[in-house]
Amino acid sequence: MKVLTYLPTFNKNQRNLEQILVDADGTTIYCSKCGSKGKLIKYIAKGKIKKFFKCNNCGYSNNKHFNAGNNIVKKAIEYLKKVASSDASELRRG
Numbered sequence: 001m002k003v004l005t006y007l008p009t010f011n012k013n014q015r016n017l018e019q020i021l022v023d024a025d026g027t028t029i030y031c032s033k034c035g036s037k038g039k040l041i042k043y044i045a046k047g048k049i050k051k052f053f054k055c056n057n058c059g060y061s062n063n064k065h066f067n068a069g070n071n072i073v074k075k076a077i078e079y080l081k082k083v084a085s086s087d088a089s090e091l092r093r094g
């Protein structure tokens, strides 16, 4: 599943909201702190089954949606870095 993500970008005097389509596969199961694989632990809150994320490597734990959201933002930032570096290499060539 792909998720449309918005990130603020700053360009000289201009602020923009960049739209980035991020592949959300694996974002719930990988740790947003260290990148290792973790596990989802079920618990019951207000009569409903919910899950939280726990990292097997660093011990980080949080709401599974919060962890996935952090991973999605990280992927979007990585994408922007790649685009920025390819723009820079084109400028050097051109």
Ligand SMILES: [Zn+2]
Pocket (backbone or CB within 6 Å): 031, 032, 033, 034, 035, 036, 055, 056, 057, 058, 059, 060
């Ligand atoms: Zn971790």
